[in-house]
Amino acid sequence: MTSRRRFLAGAGGVALAALPARAVADTPPGHHSPPDPGAGRGSDGGHSAMGGASGATFREGAGVDHVANGFDPRTLLREFDYGTVSTENGRTVREWTIRAQDREIEVAPGVVFPAWTFNGSIPGPTLRATAGDLMRVRFINDSAHPHTMHFHGIHPADMDGVPMVGRGIIAPGEEFTYVFDAEPFGLHLYHCHVGPLAEHIARGMYGTFIVDPPGGRPPADEMIMVQHGYNTTFDGEGNQLYAVNGIPFVYMNDPIQVRLGELVRIYLVNILEYDPINSFHLHGNFFDYYPTGTRLEPSEFTDTVVQAQGQRGICEIRFPNPGKFMFHAHKTEFADLGWMGFFDVVDGASS
């Protein structure tokens, strides 16, 4: 009998093969990599997990099947969706089509979560515009449940995406186009606003909305980190899994490669439900923090920031030292339940 476990291990191999070659080649010894394509899980000839005193890990350091999930946090990290761009009356117009979809997602190896998503991924696509652009977001509800898209930003009441205002709830099978100006510049988010609200958000209906300042920000290696959790028991009391960008521990298995001395910009968002606050802590370095990204001057030079639900901010970092540096929630419970990862700082010439 072909077990589901072996099937998953095989599929994990496919996902690994799709990775950039450097992520595999530079895997240092002693760190636990995704499952070896040739070895089934449970074999003793594979990788070594951390575990024990070395810290939290999933069983045997395994990863999930990103291919079956339909999204991969290792690439989603740097994916920005600028929409279909046109010009009307000399003004830039950006158009997107976003579908609400019910998906079964493997959120931890062997654990399936019945998610509600925007475009099939958790978090949903990162929508990006420049201040003053006209945004047209066509929302199609392919889910079996009623949903909306509620954007943070400055917009008319009937474009707010909440029940009983404007078009209100978008029933299954229906669609609606949200039209509004991209303002103010900064780092925002969007999420469903249908009741029960906590569940509609916690099921996975959220994403990042970036409005660049006129003229943009200095060039950098840009990435998003959306902090969230999975309440797999649906009891509304805390979460069993915590993560950035969809899958717990994913950047422990595959550290995020950044270049020595290069400016790194993290768009950090917190949309965690059922816990009061979240935090981001960087090892071996400090960063400039721009709360909500609405000012071009940093408010703080720090290595730890706290965010409540819906709060977000931009972190700008340069790594002066090569090697592996952890980042994680400094609420250690969240870190040990999945919200931790590594930066792997490499010399610019080698990558």
Added chain:
Amino acid sequence: MSTTDESRDAETRQDPAARAAAEDPKPAAGTATRDSRRVPLWALVVGLVAVLVAALGGLAAYGGQTLPERLGPPVEELAVERTIIAPGSIELVLRNTGPDPVAVAQVFVNDSYVDFTGADEPIGRLASDTLVLDYPWQDGQPYTVSMLTSTGLVIEHVIDAAVATPEPGFEFLGLMALVGTYVGVLPVLLGMLVLPILRRTSGRVVRVLLALTVGLLAYLAVDALLEGIDLAVLSGGAFGGPILVFLGAGLAFLALTTIDKVLAGRRPDEQGATGMRLAVMIAIGIGLHNLGEGLVIGSAYAVGELALGAALIVGFAAHNTTEGLAIVAPLTARRPSLWSLVGLGLIAGAPAILGAVIGASVDNAGLSALLFGVGVGAIVQVIIQIVPGLRDRASGRLLDPAVLGGLGAGVVIMYLTGLLVAT
């Protein structure tokens, strides 16, 4: 579905006659009718079994399709039957006590995911598997082990205080045997030392003593029943939960009644259960009870919840000394040999040794509940044996003030000496 088919096939294979009958029952029945005009009994039985097997098998294979699926999500239940704590690791012996298979996907201990081995495949109903968690636990600290299943359900197991599980070696078993001797054999033998004094007393005093014994035993029965039900609840209910206690009690009662009838058959001169025969029955009943007591001591020690101090030993000794009194109460009218007295003491006390060894090495709540039930059934049977002896031969009355006083005193003595034992 495939499992059901296999089991049906296996059952049919075991009985070639049934298979033949199931494949083609008509010619067999026809032949029998021609030969003897009546179908032989064995053929009827075989035919009936074949029909039952075919009907149940068919129902299992196809009947489910005629019924709607369950409305709710899968019912996932796991009981932890045994926890083995070794340096750097926590081992859990799991049993699926629910109706559906359970796949343990990930495990976190005190809100931190851990690496582990075991349970690679889903655990089927009533099946068992063992998880070995890689975790640097600290001595005496509490831990909550949370098993995250494939559906996202969390099944928690609480370790009240982590203590290294003793190695089940020769030295450890010797220690358990010593404990069993201290709390079982010695107190019972000590209690039996009252026999010479009892001989000099009147028949009325003997009746009071027998009433006292009934009081003692009634207390033990209720105590064992409560403790057995507690343990049965811990066992997760896969094998019946509290019904295990009553199952053990019922079977023990029937078995002891049978033994009693056999003993009575060998000595037809004795009227009713009196004298040595009653003493033996009481000793067996108390012995089965002490088996349960030993189990609790052994398993409590194994999980580090019991200090084997002087207080415990003295407490149990005081408690169990009264059991020796109960054994010799029917022997006041005769002169048993020293060896038969020692034999009675061993029957009543030695099972505590066996219980301690089993409890420390097996530590299975379901088994313990069953054995506690055995103790309860044994005691109830013994009480029924003793009660006729309480009757006043002159007046024929059963419940006179002396007997009632003895019953009350027995219960109170057990309650008070029980307070000395803090388990």
